[in-house]
Amino acid sequence: MISLDLTEVLVGIAEIAIALAGFSGVVVVFGSRSSGQWDPGDRLRLTFLLEASFTAGGFALATIIMLSLPIAPDLVWAIVSGSWGTFMCGSLYLSSQRMKTNDPSVDELSNRIVFAAFAIVIVLQFVNVAMWHTFTPVIVGLLLNLVGAAMQFGRLIQSAFRD
Numbered sequence: 001m002i003s004l005d006l007t008e009v010l011v012g013i014a015e016i017a018i019a020l021a022g023f024s025g026v027v028v029v030f031g032s033r034s035s036g037q038w039d040p041g042d043r044l045r046l047t048f049l050l051e052a053s054f055t056a057g058g059f060a061l062a063t064i065i066m067l068s069l070p071i072a073p074d075l076v077w078a079i080v081s082g083s084w085g086t087f088m089c090g091s092l093y094l095s096s097q098r099m100k101t102n103d104p105s106v107d108e109l110s111n112r113i114v115f116a117a118f119a120i121v122i123v124l125q126f127v128n129v130a131m132w133h134t135f136t137p138v139i140v141g142l143l144l145n146l147v148g149a150a151m152q153f154g155r156l157i158q159s160a161f162r163d
């Protein structure tokens with residue numbers, strides 16, 4: 001049987017989030033953007049990457065801190081779920097506003113799939129607050145942030161070294 005230490009999982013999520021944010025700086029410095037050749041799509045991708053990374057890392061670290069306090073774990077999971085869900089509602093709204101005023105080459109189908117995935121996980125967070133009070137929806141939400149950041153990182157790398 002595998003023993004799952006949630007603190008180690010949360011630390012791993014925070015480390016990956018920090019690494020993705022840090023490596024984006026390397027891409028910016030050594031890619032075509034280093035000479036000021038930013039296009040609106042690249043700026044949007046970098047913004048989304050940093051936001052997703054900082055969200056995953058920040059919520060992971062906040063959860064670790066809350067779990068170390070004399071608070072019932074069920075309550076911690078409910079608080080983090082509600083906070084993440086609320087934050088991501090605002091984040092999705094602001095992201096949609098940024099995409100409307102940005103590069104028209106943004107892939108509409110990909111955006112709809114990502115929006116649907118986040119919407120489903122947000123709903124799971126609020127169900128967790130109301131009924132479950134468990135760690136699984138929180139971990140799923142943080143992992144979704146990491147997947148989103150990794151996708152944006154991959155797209156940045158592809159566009160960084162084009163001629």
